[in-house]
Amino acid sequence: MKGRILRDARKIFGEYGFHGTTTRMIAQKVGIDISTLYYHWGEKGDLYEAVVQDIFEDLRSKLVEIEHIIHGKPLADRLTIALDIMTDYLFENPEISNLTLYRYFTKTRHESVLEVKVPETMGNIAYSMGLVNDKKALPVDAKMKMLAMMNSIHNFISGEGFFKVLLDVDHEDYVRVVKETLGFVLIPAFTQATKAQDSSE
Amino acid sequence: MKGRILRDARKIFGEYGFHGTTTRMIAQKVGIDISTLYYHWGEKGDLYEAVVQDIFEDLRSKLVEIEHIIHGKPLADRLTIALDIMTDYLFENPEISNLTLYRYFTKTRHESVLEVKVPETMGNIAYSMGLVNDKKALPVDAKMKMLAMMNSIHNFISGEGFFKVLLDVDHEDYVRVVKETLGFVLIPAFTQATKAQDSSE
DNA sequence: GAATGTTTCCAGCGCTTGATGGAAACGCTT
DNA sequence: AAGCGTTTCCATCAAGCGCTGGAAACATTC
Known part of the structure; x- marks a missing residue:
């Protein structure tokens, strides 16, 4: 119960x-x-905090799952697959995106536990994306890139109801253009950055 | 009053x-x-709607202002300048980003006026970014790219309080890395797309 | 069958919410 | 001085909020 x-x-x-x-x-x-x-x-606040904790754990384990799937593949493929799986997952569980974005402006309470785990999770993705060699010591700019990536997805999930009428498309089409757009925006940035890094070495 | x-x-x-x-x-x-x-x-709801209308007008006129400034410059410069000005503007008026994102999941009421103007404004930016030749007939994928762009900025503005502690930086540093990250993510996507378009013609 | 944990029903507490009413005072123009 | 739009003060309303209490019914375990 x-x-x-x-x-x-x-x-x-x-x-x-x-x-x-x-x-x-x-x-x-x-x-x-x-x-x-x-x-x-x-208290209501305690339940809310438990919910936040819960969605974070789900998101976390999904990221681990994705990391296993894309392991060893070329960077562009890793990105495409990761975006595809993550987008599907969040479309099925839009509350995750909603609550994640909600937390950005909702007045913060204590929430001590999360702050420790977030960087660790981000480190794993950053490593998986070839942004860093060391999972532990994650530079600020790498964290920012991870955030930009995750937020781009969350926005399109949370904004579905709003954007669908704006674009005049149905759910199926919306999912498709979301994936296309995410690919369009995110893939060049990360592949190009790695290419530049490779040629400088 | x-x-x-x-x-x-x-x-x-x-x-x-x-x-x-x-x-x-x-x-x-x-x-x-x-x-x-x-x-x-x-009613409270009427005031809220007036507020939403108000911030939209501000955002709109800011976009027009930016368009004038970047007119005629090369694409990469246009993007960099536009992101710079828009980011500064929203950091000074974070309510705009907050309320914009809030509207994504808040249960919709009537809001008839906005739906007409949003596409028009997006058309102007898309034209300014060299994505389309016709301001009026804006394809879905171009709209999506505009949304992805705007949302990326809004997120970092609204999430400042949350992200600052996560990254352990002060406001000044945060503004800097936000601009860097936005440039990193958005510029390659749009410049590369235009290059591909040019070479195919 | 006693004990324990879970669930329902219902009544209610104190408080805040959105919203309204009327009486009085203010500043301003005519 | 009269009129008008504005603002304050205060009282109030019904409704809803988060939350608690007690009594009874149920299931499970020992």
């Missing part, structure tokens, strides 16, 4: 944000009494 | 979002009685 609440809370928080979500909405979605919700999770 | 309310409401909405903002917070920020606020603007 505790897990069921977490799963549904994630959807609701992802759709309406922290302030836009009420504990009653979550209880209704799960189909339980509000008392049951408080019995398991206590 | 009506304008003063709009200006302050913009800041508050930009910082806390629609649900996180209360009419009393706005009144306090302006330094007026809550009755005065309702005297001028009526």
Whole structure:
């Protein structure tokens, strides 16, 4: 039950944000009494934090999974495949993108645990993309490139409803142009950078 | 007074979002009685919509201004200058980025006026970036590239508080790496695409 | 069958929210 | 001085919020 609440809370928080979500909405979605919700999770803020933690873990393990798949392939292929898998995954779980972006402007609370793991995860992707040789000591500019990459995807996922009417396309077409656009923007940047790096060595 | 309310409401909405903002917070920020606020603007939702409209107009006129400045210059320069000016502008007015991103997942209301003007504005930038020859008939993929560009900037503006601690840099350094990263990601994509287009003609 | 943990139902608490009302005062023009 | 638009103060409203309490029913385990 505790897990069921977490799963549904994630959807609701992802759709309406922290302030836009009420504990009653979550209880209704799960189909339980509000008392049951408080019995398991206590404060609304604690549940929210658990949700954030949860989506981060999912995202993290997905990145590890992708890293295994693309291992050893040429850079351009690694990027294309990674973008493809990640985009599909986030389209299936848009709350992840929503909540990630929400966290950018929502007033921060304590959130101590995350700050440690984020750099580590970023280090793994950066290494996988051939940006750095050392997974541990990640320079600022490499981190920024990782962020730019992830954010580009998140935006198109979270903005689907908004952009679809703007572009006048259906879901299927939207997914396609998102992938094309991400490829268009991201692949040249990273391949070109590596080429320049190679020729200088 | 009506304008003063709009200006302050913009800041508050930009910082806390629609649900996180209360009419009393706005009144306090302006330094007026809550009755005065309702005297001028009526419903909270109407004020919010006026704010959205307002930031869109600002963004629009800024884009026109940039277009004039970069007119006639080589593509790579156009991009660099445009990114530089736009980034500075948004760092000074982060509510614009915040509210723009907020609109991506916040449940849509009517908002009829915007949908007409957005494509037009995008058409101008796309033309300015050499992506299309006709400002009017803008293909979907060109729109997507414009969105990818704008969103990349907005993210780094809205996420400043979050990313700064992650990267452990101060504001000045952050602004610098943001510009570097945007240049790194966006310039190769657009210059390379144009080169390919030129050689095929 | 006693004990324990879980869930429901319901009632309610204190507080904040968006929004309205009226009376009075202010500044400004005519 | 009268009129008008604006602003303040204060009181208030219904509704919703996060959250708690107790009593009873259920299932599981020992």
